[in-house]
Amino acid sequence: MRIGYKLAAEAFGPKELVRQAVAAEQAGLDFVEISDHFHPWLDNQGHSPFAWTVLGTIAAKTERIGLATGVTCPTVRYHPAIIAQAAATLALVSDGRFTLGVGAGERLNEHVVGPGFPETVPGRHERLREALEIIRLLWRGGYQSYEGKHLTLADARVFDLPDELPPIAVAASGKASAELAGELGDGLFATEPKAHVVSHYTAAGGDGPRYAEVPMAWAEDPHTAAQAALETSRWALTGWKVMSELPNPVNFAAASATVREEDVLGKFACGSDVDRYVEVAQPFADAGFDHLVMQNAGPDPDGFLEFFQRELGKRIRSLAPG
Numbered sequence: 001m002r003i004g005y006k007l008a009a010e011a012f013g014p015k016e017l018v019r020q021a022v023a024a025e026q027a028g029l030d031f032v033e034i035s036d037h038f039h040p041w042l043d044n045q046g047h048s049p050f051a052w053t054v055l056g057t058i059a060a061k062t063e064r065i066g067l068a069t070g071v072t073c074p075t076v077r078y079h080p081a082i083i084a085q086a087a088a089t090l091a092l093v094s095d096g097r098f099t100l101g102v103g104a105g106e107r108l109n110e111h112v113v114g115p116g117f118p119e120t121v122p123g124r125h126e127r128l129r130e131a132l133e134i135i136r137l138l139w140r141g142g143y144q145s146y147e148g149k150h151l152t153l154a155d156a157r158v159f160d161l162p163d164e165l166p167p168i169a170v171a172a173s174g175k176a177s178a179e180l181a182g183e184l185g186d187g188l189f190a191t192e193p194k195a196h197v198v199s200h201y202t203a204a205g206g207d208g209p210r211y212a213e214v215p216m217a218w219a220e221d222p223h224t225a226a227q228a229a230l231e232t233s234r235w236a237l238t239g240w241k242v243m244s245e246l247p248n249p250v251n252f253a254a255a256s257a258t259v260r261e262e263d264v265l266g267k268f269a270c271g272s273d274v275d276r277y278v279e280v281a282q283p284f285a286d287a288g289f290d291h292l293v294m295q296n297a298g299p300d301p302d303g304f305l306e307f308f309q310r311e312l313g314k315r316i317r318s319l320a321p322g
Contacts, residue, residue, distance in 0.1 A: 001285070001317050004031040005305070006070065006213060006295040007054070010040035011232055014049035014057070020301050021058040024065060027305040028313055031066030032058065033101065033211070033293050038077060038109040041235040042256075043249045052086050059094035067098045070213070070293065071171045071189055073105030075124070077113050080131035081156050084138040091162040100135075101189050101211070103171030104128045106244045108252075117247075125176055126150060132168065132184040139165050169211055173240050175200045182206030190289070191240070198288035212289035214281045215268045217297040218304035222271035225298045226264045233297035234259040237267060268297065274311050278319070285319040292316060 005024040007017045021032045036051040055067050067090070074083040087100040104124035107117040118124045130148040137144045138158045146153035169187035172178040178197045181188045182204025189211045190197055198210055215236060219225035234256040235243065246252055264270065269280040284292055294316075296304045308316075 001319055002030045002209070002291045003308075003313065003316055004033050004066070004068070004211075004291060004293040005029045005308075006293050007032050007034040008045075008295075008297075009035045009051055009054065010037060010042075010045040010048055012301075013047050014054050017049070017054050018057050018061060020305075021065065022061055023302060023305050025062045027309040029065060029294075029305075029308070031068055031097075031099070031291075033068040033070035033213075036069050036072040036109075038112050039249055041108070041249060041252050042232060043253065045232050045249075052090070055090055055098070056093060059090065059097065065097070067094055068169070068211075069099075069101045070211070071101035071103040071169075073110055073128075074102055074131040074135065075127040075151065076105060076110035076117060080134040080151065081138060081153055081158075083131070084135040085158050087135075087166050088139065088158050088161050091164075091166040092160060096162060096164055096166075098166045099169055099187070099209075100166050101169045101171065102128070102132070102185075103189065104177065104244075107247050108243075108249075111247050122176075123150075125180060128170075128177075129180060129184065132170070132180075135168070136184070167208060169209065172197050172201065178206075179204040187211065187291075193283035193287040193289070195287040202288075209291045210289045211291040211293060212284045212287075213293040213295045214284055215295050215297070216277060216280065216304075217264070217268050217270045218272065218307055219270070219298045219300060220272055220303075222265060222273075223261070225270035226261045226268065228299040229264045229268050229270065229297040230259065230261055233268075234264065236297075237263055270298075272307060274315055277312055278315050281316055281319060282322060286322050288321065292319075 167186035170181035170185035178200035187208035217225035217229040269277040
């Protein structure tokens, strides 16, 4: 079991995210994963720096820890040619420590440019397929062109390519996206412990790492932890159909206004009881995920990292399907 730490780019500024990544390496985490957003989920989170600049700085200030986007949408706000170039460069400056996590996106981040976010899920999946084909094409080297239903590439070349290309982990929440991950990705990325998503991924030929984010909030007591998560992360309880569709933080504030502390306690591991953290993480191991991301929504990142190093890490690493 490989264990990562989620860098919450919606909740912290760029220098603090770099500091947390360095601390995560010192605490023994295997990788850090950063959200690639234009907006935070809620205005009171207050941040949303450019993920690629942060990752490049982390690469320069760390030696061992892996880096990943969790996840980038390479179809609207970015053209896939730009992501192909960015990922290749990051793989070079990190000495091969980078994993490109990609997904179909959320309206929150993608509606801000161009024609806006595609209205239908099949249309988003079509665009993601074309984007992956373009990225793979450019990573072959040489000048390349592509004409798809939604995306085009005209006589483009990525000049700086690493000897070993970065793996691509594709986000999935259902059958269609899991099959896409198995067909065109090198790994799977998910936010819920759904065994059927892993099954569809492997049935489509996927045999790479399987990433999942585990919701938790560290503080000395569960109430303090849950209140912090309620203030900044209650959007996580709205479900993917809501999370992918709302356009602005104010909409998420309204949609999550009825979330209660007991709802947070039911989903998140809150407080400092190791057994509760294991209880929340176990379903992800049971579902077949082997790269677990510690998504800490608590008020004290350093306290969580100390807790991980002192108590939690050994227990989480030993998880196996039940």
